[in-house]
Amino acid sequence: MTKLTNLLSQQLKNNLDQPVIKDENLGIWFTGLDLQDDVHQLRNAFVANKLGYGDQILVCLPNSAVFPVINQAAWELGIIVHPISPTTPIAELRADWRARHYAGILLAPALAVALAGAPFVANDLHLHTVAELPFLVDRQQIAGRLTTSTYLPQEDDLGLILNTSGTTGKPKRVGLTHAMLVNAAQNDIVSNHMTAADVAMITMPMFHINAQVMSTLSTRLAGGKILVTPKFSASRFWQQVKDNGVTWVSVVPTIITFLLLNDNANRVYRENAEDIHLRYVRSSSFALPEDKLRAFQDNFNTLVIEGYGMTEAASQCTINPFDAPKIGSAGKAFGTELSILVDGVITTEANVLGEIVIKGDHVITQYMDPNPDSFKDGWFLTGDLGYLDEEGYLFVKGRSKEIISRGGEKVAPAAVENVLNELAFIEQLSVIGMPDELYGEEVTAVVISTTPGLHEADQRQQILDYAQDHLAKYESPTRVEFVREFPRNMTGKVLRPQLREQLLTAGVAR
Numbered sequence: 001m002t003k004l005t006n007l008l009s010q011q012l013k014n015n016l017d018q019p020v021i022k023d024e025n026l027g028i029w030f031t032g033l034d035l036q037d038d039v040h041q042l043r044n045a046f047v048a049n050k051l052g053y054g055d056q057i058l059v060c061l062p063n064s065a066v067f068p069v070i071n072q073a074a075w076e077l078g079i080i081v082h083p084i085s086p087t088t089p090i091a092e093l094r095a096d097w098r099a100r101h102y103a104g105i106l107l108a109p110a111l112a113v114a115l116a117g118a119p120f121v122a123n124d125l126h127l128h129t130v131a132e133l134p135f136l137v138d139r140q141q142i143a144g145r146l147t148t149s150t151y152l153p154q155e156d157d158l159g160l161i162l163n164t165s166g167t168t169g170k171p172k173r174v175g176l177t178h179a180m181l182v183n184a185a186q187n188d189i190v191s192n193h194m195t196a197a198d199v200a201m202i203t204m205p206m207f208h209i210n211a212q213v214m215s216t217l218s219t220r221l222a223g224g225k226i227l228v229t230p231k232f233s234a235s236r237f238w239q240q241v242k243d244n245g246v247t248w249v250s251v252v253p254t255i256i257t258f259l260l261l262n263d264n265a266n267r268v269y270r271e272n273a274e275d276i277h278l279r280y281v282r283s284s285s286f287a288l289p290e291d292k293l294r295a296f297q298d299n300f301n302t303l304v305i306e307g308y309g310m311t312e313a314a315s316q317c318t319i320n321p322f323d324a325p326k327i328g329s330a331g332k333a334f335g336t337e338l339s340i341l342v343d344g345v346i347t348t349e350a351n352v353l354g355e356i357v358i359k360g361d362h363v364i365t366q367y368m369d370p371n372p373d374s375f376k377d378g379w380f381l382t383g384d385l386g387y388l389d390e391e392g393y394l395f396v397k398g399r400s401k402e403i404i405s406r407g408g409e410k411v412a413p414a415a416v417e418n419v420l421n422e423l424a425f426i427e428q429l430s431v432i433g434m435p436d437e438l439y440g441e442e443v444t445a446v447v448i449s450t451t452p453g454l455h456e457a458d459q460r461q462q463i464l465d466y467a468q469d470h471l472a473k474y475e476s477p478t479r480v481e482f483v484r485e486f487p488r489n490m491t492g493k494v495l496r497p498q499l500r501e502q503l504l505t506a507g508v509a510r
Contacts, residue, residue, distance in 0.1 A: 001076070002155050002178040008072045011220050012036045020220075022244060023065035023129065024229040030065055034128040038066070042073035045125055046104070049137045052149035053078030055103040056161070059207070060093060060111060062086045063230050065129040067206045068216055070106060071160070075178065078153035082161035082173075083207035090114045103141040109134055155179040161368065162209055162311050173368035174311045181217060184314035184362035187335035188218035191319045192248070192282065192305075196223035201246040203232040203255065210284070213315040214250050234262035238269045242276050249278070252285040254492035256296050256304070257428065261450075269300055278302045284309055284316070285493055287396060287414050289421035290327050307331055308396055312380055314362045318394050328418065329393040330386075336360040338394065339379070340387060346379065350390045353412075355400055356382045385412060402496055404433035404441050409474035411443055413496075416477070419470050425450050425459050430486055430494045434479060434503060445477040446499060448485065456482050 001009070012020070015032035022029040046052070057079055059070055067083070074081045084096070086108060093115060097105065107115070112134030116122050120136040127133060153159070159178045163171040188194070200219040204211040206228075219226050227244045232255055240246065259265050269276065280303040281296075293304050308330035309316035317338060320331035339346045342354035357379040364380060374381050385403065386396040397412040404411040413431040420429055428448040433441035445463055449456070460480040467476035487498040 002153055002157075002182075004159065004178040004182040005072065005076050005153070007182065007221050008068075008075075011223060012039070014223070019225060021065045021068065021129075021226045021228065024227060024240065024244075025064065030128055035065075035069060038069040038127040038129050039073045039076075041127060042069060042125065043076060045123060045135060046073065046077055046079060047148045049104065049121065049123065049135075050142045050145040050148045051077070051079060051103050051137070053151040053153065053157075054080070054149070055141070056080045056082055056100065057104040057106060058093075058096065058100075058102045059083040060086055060088055060105065060107040061206075062108065063202065063206045063211075063228055065226075065228050066127060066133065067212075067228075068220065068226075069127065069129055071212075071217075075153065075159050078149070078151060078157060080158045080161060080175075083212070084163065085205065085207055086111075097138070101138075101141060103138055105136045105138075107134055107136070112136060153178060160212065162207070162212070164311050172371060174364055175368045176314050176364070180314045180362045180364070181213060182221070183335070183360075184213055184316075185218040185221050187362065188214055188315055189222045191316070191334040192218070193322060194218060194222035194224060194248075198222065198224035198247045198279075199227060199245050200224060201227040201229065201240060201244070201249045203229055203237075203249060203251065205231075209309070209311040209315060210250055214282070214309070218315070232258075234258040235264040235268075237265055238272060238276060241278055242272045245277065247277060247279045248282065250282045250284070252492040253283055253288040253292065254428075254488075256281070256283060256288060256292055260292060260295055260299065261427065266299070273301070280305050280322070282307060282319075284330075287328070287330075287418065289418060291422060293327060305331075308356075308384075308394060310382065312364045312382075313358060313360070314364075317358050317360075317363075320393075326389075326391075326393045328395065329389070330396050331394065332392050333358075333394070335362065338388075341376070341379070341381065346377075348388060348392075351387055353385060353387045353397065356384045356386045356394070356396070358382060399496075402432075404431075404443055406433070406436070406439045406441050406443055406474055411475050416443065416445070416467075416471060416475055420445060420463060420467065420477075422470075423459075423462060423466060425455070425462075428486065430496065430499060431477065432496050432500050432503075434500065442479050443475065443477045444479040444481060444503070446481045446483055446486070446503070449482055452482070452484055 012032040019029035020032050119139045123135040125133040156177050158175045160176045162174050200215050202211050202215045282305050284307045305320050307316045307319035317336040318331040318333050337359045339348050340354040341357045359379050398414040416431045417429050427450045430446045434444045436442035463480050487495040
């Protein structure tokens with residue numbers, strides 16, 4: 001047993017008759033004994049099908065309370081878990097299986113029917129946490145095995161494979177060891193002041209690092225309780241927080257925006273404010289505009305703590321200190337070495353813009369597939385641009401590949417967005433570079449307005465005028481486009497390459 005599996009096992013033993021995890025979709029709280037029974041049953045199913053140490057299983061399920069059960073059962077046997085989006089098409093599932101040689105697949109019943117047949121052996125599991133869980137085992141992978149491996153996992157063995165968010169290019173596979181996972185979770189516990197009295201609510205997809213480690217694993221190791229929701233719902237959010245005694249939630253800025261704009265969410269909060277005890281929301285993934293941060297804190301009497309993390313670090317790298325948060329910053333490094341790479345030189349000098357680089361006992365040193373350009377002298381090169389201020393607070397300025405090159409000047413989209421977001425009619429904003437024959441790229445503000453389809457000409461001029469007064473000339477947008485929605489990945493990040501292509505296609509159509 002590793003430290004990770006020992007801690008998870010002990011958490012269930014300590015709470016045999018106490019509620020530990022609730023599945024909001026089922027409306028049921030599961031006790032430590034319920035979860036322990038499910039872990040044993042699933043582990044027995046793995047053994048019966050001769051799966052064990054070193055095998056990989058693919059998990060393609062919607063959010064539910066079964067995810068931590070799958071992880072624990074697999075990790076105790078040294079099986080590696082790879083969760084992916086439940087909306088993955090069948091053709092892609094088949095391609096993944098052929099390419100990666102997964103020994104087993106856990107998936108939703110409808111997907112199981114579509115995927116079943118040779119070479120799979122089908123098993124139907126019935127657990128406390130999920131009524132029907134199809135388990136397909138690859139005959140070819142287990143052929144010739146007389147029994148399951150009895151070799152136990154070690155600290156440096158892989159426990160989890162996750163795909164990167166994939167804002168640019170094809171997502172990469174990140175392999176996280178038992179040690180990395182427990183190290184990251186323990187950093188989260190300390191820096192986020194988690195205790196056994198906490199109830200965390202999961203609104204993010206369970207195939208993402210945020211839900212897997214930041215919310216689920218960290219809360220379990222802290223001895224707290226977990227509410228798993230199928231997905232984020234602005235209209236139901238505050239009722240869920242109140243009814244389940246939720247004390248903190250990990251979100252992305254998109255969720256904060258939706259909560260501010262949703263009339264029903266605001267009404268429910270006002271009606272139940274005295275019975276809501278949310279200590280804070282932790283916001284990450286991309287920068288939260290200052291006006292929205294302040295509005296959320298004022299409207300909902302809840303602290304917003306911003307941090308910076310990634311799949312490759314098994315969770316967070318920086319977080320704002322609760323007693324000294326700095327608006328606009330991703331906070332200070334915690335349990336992580338963090339520096340800035342400029343022209344091949346690594347520095348921690350203040351106010352130097354460059355690529356953010358990290359290392360630590362929770363940070364990968366290689367991808368599952370070769371990608372040597374992402375590493376330098378033991379540092380992981382994040383691809384994000386940023387700088388440290390005099391007090392060591394990190395300010396993230398966007399992806400290096402997203403930097404706009406205009407006439408030789410480099411423009412960070414996040415810096416322009418932070419300024420323009422002060423305009424009240426801007427609901428959401430993304431700044432991208434569009435082709436320009438003279439300057440190479442044109443700084444383009446793409447706007448979702450609070451009054452879609454109305455006053456666009458006037459709002460366009462207001463943006464141009466405001467930019468002229470508040471931005472350097474080379475940073476100021478020369479083009480403003482209005483859209484109804486942005487293409488996004490599953491964590492809410494705007495897919496800038498797709499947005500650019502969308503505008504180019506629309507331009508050709510015009």
